[in-house]
Amino acid sequence: MTAVPNITLNDGTVIPQLGFGVFQIKPEDTKDATLAALETGYRHIDTAQMYGNEKQVGEAVRESGIDRSELFVTSKLNNPFHAREDALRAFDQSLEDLGFDYLDLFLIHWPMPDVGDYVDTWKAMEEIASSGRARSIGVSNFQPHHLKRLLDETGTVPSVNQVEVHPYLTQDEVRAFNEQNNIVTEAWSPIAKGNVLGEDVLKDIAGRHGKTTAQVTLRWHVQRGDIVFPKSVTRSRVEENLNIFDFDLAADDMAAISSLNRNERTGPDPDTFNYIP
Ligand SMILES: NC(=O)c1ccc[n+]([C@@H]2O[C@H](COP(=O)([O-])OP(=O)(O)OC[C@H]3O[C@@H](n4cnc5c(N)ncnc54)[C@H](OP(=O)(O)O)[C@@H]3O)[C@@H](O)[C@H]2O)c1
Numbered sequence: 645m646t647a648v649p650n651i652t653l654n655d656g657t658v659i660p661q662l663g664f665g666v667f668q669i670k671p672e673d674t675k676d677a678t679l680a681a682l683e684t685g686y687r688h689i690d691t692a693q694m695y696g697n698e699k700q701v702g703e704a705v706r707e708s709g710i711d712r713s714e715l716f717v718t719s720k721l722n723n724p725f726h727a728r729e730d731a732l733r734a735f736d737q738s739l740e741d742l743g744f745d746y747l748d749l750f751l752i753h754w755p756m757p758d759v760g761d762y763v764d765t766w767k768a769m770e771e772i773a774s775s776g777r778a779r780s781i782g783v784s785n786f787q788p789h790h791l792k793r794l795l796d797e798t799g800t801v802p803s804v805n806q807v808e809v810h811p812y813l814t815q816d817e818v819r820a821f822n823e824q825n826n827i828v829t830e831a832w833s834p835i836a837k838g839n840v841l842g843e844d845v846l847k848d849i850a851g852r853h854g855k856t857t858a859q860v861t862l863r864w865h866v867q868r869g870d871i872v873f874p875k876s877v878t879r880s881r882v883e884e885n886l887n888i889f890d891f892d893l894a895a896d897d898m899a900a901i902s903s904l905n906r907n908e909r910t911g912p913d914p915d916t917f918n919y920i921p
Pocket residue numbers: 664665666667668690691753784785806807831832833834835836837838841858859873874875876877878881882884885911
């Protein structure tokens with residue numbers, strides 16, 4: 645299997661372009677699923693406080709025997725903890741639950757525009773970064789106008805913006821803003837939770853390359869320069885999703901996949917989502 649490329653973030657941190665997402669994996673299934681991914685060759689795990697499975701991710705990392713320094717682990721600040729003191733405490737709790745002394749990347753999960761002020765939350769994230777216990781900090785589900793406030797009102801440019809991206813939601817505006825500001829785009833739900841996989845355009849391209857429609861979709865993301873972390877609890881799919889670095893999509897195939905865009909989300913709209921679990 646060909647190696648996963650690395651991407652260097654704006655703070656110098658190096659992140660594998662493909663990882664393993666653990667959203668909606670039940671806590672009792674997370675250790676085995678994460679171990680399967682690590683055994684397959686994944687070295688980047690994307691979790692969150694909201695997913696309720698950080699503890700099991702940590703257990704899998706230790707049980708894998710892989711040196712912590714060879715792994716890249718991301719977690720995200722949960723929505724109720726946007727106030728400074730809460731954010732600092734919640735970050736400490738993440739480290740405790742994972743059993744780590746640092747995170748590679750810590751993100752604000754949602755901007756929650758009607759609850760507190762995400763600029764103040766970002767200032768707490770800056771404090772966490774300066775403690776050295778999060779190597780990089782970033783955001784998730786930020787629209788350009790949310791990012792613009794961080795850029796105008798604070799001294800730290802987020803290293804990544806993790807947003808929903810797939811062929812039904814190509815996010816051209818958000819991705820262009822990220823790129824202009826040296827922020828790497830991370831594409832969540834990269835296969836739209838499986839919804840895109842029956843598209844004839846993808847089937848045709850997949851047939852010509854001897855690949856699956858999931859592999860073609862993930863390949864489209866990496867050729868666009870985004871970071872992806874498909875989720876699967878099915879071992880054969882975990883292997884399939886990693887095996888995308890031995891073929892190239894031509895420009896017209898890339899364009900055909902992008903033309904599936906219909907600005908359709910599988911998840912909430914960040915401008916109106918203010919959910920406190
Ligand atoms: N920041 C955010 O707000 C946010 C929101 C959502 C997700 N995320 C992150 O993004 C990651 C991925 O997103 P996601 O889990 O929502 O969706 P996804 O990765 O697009 O899709 C996962 C679904 O597709 C299936 N699947 C996976 N690989 C497949 C393959 N090769 N062929 C056919 N079906 C396949 C999985 O089934 P099985 O598991 O049954 O195999 C699962 O039902 C999450 O785990 C999380 O880390 C972040």
